[in-house]
Amino acid sequence: MNDTYRNFVNSPLGARVVRSLGLPQPEVLRRYRIGQREAEFGGIAAIGAGPAPSLFEVLAGVLERIGMTSVAHEQALAWLAIAQRRQSMSGRFAPVAPNASAQERVAALIFDATGIADSLQLDAAYAFFHDTLRSLGACGRIVVLGRPPERCAHPRQWTAQRALEGFVRSLGKEARHGITANLIYVGDGAEDGIEATLRFFLSPRSAFVSGQAVRIEAATIDAIDDWTRPLAGRRALVTGAARGIGAAIAQALADLGARVAGLDIEALHDTLSVTMHGIDGAAIDCDIAAPEAPQQIADALDAMGGVDIVVHNAGITQDKTIAKMTADAWRNVIAVNLAAQERIDEELLSRGTLRDGGRIVAVSSIGGIAGNVGQTNYAASKAGVIGRVQCLAGGLRERRIAINAVAPGFIETHMTAKMPFALREAGRRMNSLSQGGEPGDVAQTIAWLAHPGAAGITGQVVRVCGQSLFGA
Ligand SMILES: NC(=O)c1ccc[n+]([C@@H]2O[C@H](COP(=O)([O-])OP(=O)(O)OC[C@H]3O[C@@H](n4cnc5c(N)ncnc54)[C@H](O)[C@@H]3O)[C@@H](O)[C@H]2O)c1
Known part of the structure; x- marks a missing residue:
């Protein structure tokens, strides 16, 4: 999404206006763009x-x-x-x-x-x-x-x-x-x-x-021959990969050499196919909350020869204050954002579909750390994701599998585009960088945690929030 305020601030006139009024001055951040390694x-x-x-x-x-x-x-x-x-x-x-x-x-x-x-x-x-x-x-x-x-x-x-x-x-x-x-x-x-x-x-x-x-922590780190393609030879699953943060994660992992299977609901089949086609990846149509989903996903991944990196990104919001929230809204959000991750991991780990030395990265949220009005369901699910990562890390060390969570703050996607204007503008500015993040910012953080050189990081939560004031 276009950040009109940031663009204005970075024009000569805008810079003078905001300085004189003492308003936030978001810098145009220098970001890694896929394919621009030299810089x-x-x-x-x-x-x-x-x-x-x-x-x-x-x-x-x-x-x-x-x-x-x-x-x-x-x-x-x-x-x-x-x-x-x-x-x-x-x-x-x-x-x-x-x-x-x-x-x-x-x-x-x-x-x-x-x-x-x-x-x-x-x-x-x-x-x-x-x-x-x-x-x-x-x-x-x-x-x-x-x-x-x-x-x-x-x-x-x-x-x-x-x-x-x-x-x-x-x-x-x-x-x-x-x-x-x-x-x-x-x-x-x-x-x-x-x-x-x-x-x-x-x-x-x-x-x-x-x-x-x-x-x-001390960990065995596989030799890295090529720092530009450290994931070459590894396979990755990304849920919710059709668009937004999930599409960016799939692209970031592919950029580092991984073969990616992207998953999304059937209704987004065409969007998912386009995203996966662009990175030579495989598309899996699946509703992760369906009872048969874990087995269906494990079958699809086993047919590809297993998986090394699992990224639980698919997520939904159904916001209402708790007195107005329907039981369906509560259950849907817990089912997609939390229970599905538990059920999928149990299947992939017990079947050995996720190979030893692998990675699980789960997408949480600042909402799960700070809580939010109208998001008891969402915040509970995202806090649960953090609990899962902290709890599973110890047991998975034996298999050299690292599991971590990333907690995005305000990221410019479909999800945040739905927010009322005033709330959206506040969400964007209330961090040390005075602006929203991009899907690629979350994706690059996940790609680092999936890196063979990050084997010593497990059981942790990394916020991708520009140092949001929420939950600080
Ligand atoms: N955008 C933000 O500011 C923000 C902040 C914090 C956390 N997050 C989290 O990041 C993740 C991605 O969010 P986004 O902003 O890209 O949202 P998005 O709505 O653009 O994308 C989410 C994707 O998940 C898919 N999905 C939803 N339910 C599914 C299901 N049952 N089965 C399979 N796929 C399903 C959707 O179809 C969609 O493609 C979510 O977990 C979200 O909670 C986003």
Whole structure:
């Protein structure tokens, strides 16, 4: 959908008007567009650290491979020795002038907080971002690396690491100009498993993901020969794939090399066929809430040789306040958004249709986190999706299957186009980026979670909401 306000704000006249009235100024976000790989990475990353950073070597390797150069803050001069040994281009950070051009600004601020063991050592985070934030360009990236607090042996270390969450979320809210800020908690032994996640958070693929704290655990990661097609040889199922977010997910997975089977209701057969034809995928007509659906889906997937990635995206709304809601509206929403996912997964897992080493990604919603007037049914279903992911993750580790949820905020689709104007406009603006997301933003987040390099992420919920104020 066209965001007329954002377009106006980004015109010379509009920029003057909104500045004088103090209105939100949504930036045109730099997004990854399918097929535009060459523009994905680049520019300079400013590196900062607390005491005893443990991820410099890994980080230096990733920056080298994605073609980013670096500058080190004065508290992270150990970085320079590592860069020199690796013969990577690096130097000392120097702040840019307030009127500096986009090219003169840094593209990312990366802070290694893994060694911070006491709240007083958070000073280093203050000093780094105090000195560097104004030098970060529009749509820049902030990434903070820490240790999962709950795995810290000492109470002071746990406390300081947990403090990073509030710190990063506030940075995301302060930064503006399309900048995102995210925190990656790296577990012991997971150090070599952070590349796919770093790439995601440093690239335009994560344009609408901000204020998130993601945990990576040690996991076996299959070798990735080709980072442009990491899903080559894998099969994926996407429900609700005819249009909107589901179509974008199918396209994003296919772009990374997966063979995709898209599923939707029979009434959308033609739309689904067009979407799947465009990516050389297979179309499955099926109502996921029908009693025979799990078996029908498993049969279709078994006939294709099984599946590695299952994305539960199909969902509906039937909004009414609870006093006015019919029992049918309640039951339909629970059946499609929640019970169908449970029944399908039970069948695919018990039959072995979903292969070991696979992925399940379920689409939840900010509504499931924050609740919403008129959405008791929807919010219950979407909160249930989060519960399912949290509950199943432990048991599925044995089969190396990771299961996660993404919770979109306001995304421009058929679903949000149905909202009354005032509510829609409020939904769009009430986040740190002051705009709605696109289906591709959710799709790219799911593609990252489906990536072989994201094997260490399981049982988590990642919001794709531009750091929505709801449920914050
Ligand atoms: N658009 C948003 O802002 C937003 C926000 C949060 C969460 N979500 C979630 O994202 C997912 C996709 O939403 P969307 O905005 O693309 O909606 P959409 O209505 O455009 O697409 C949903 C798709 O699911 C399909 N579907 C519905 N019931 C089905 C059934 N019983 N069997 C098979 N397919 C079925 C529909 O036919 C449709 O193609 C949903 O789970 C939704 O709850 C969307």
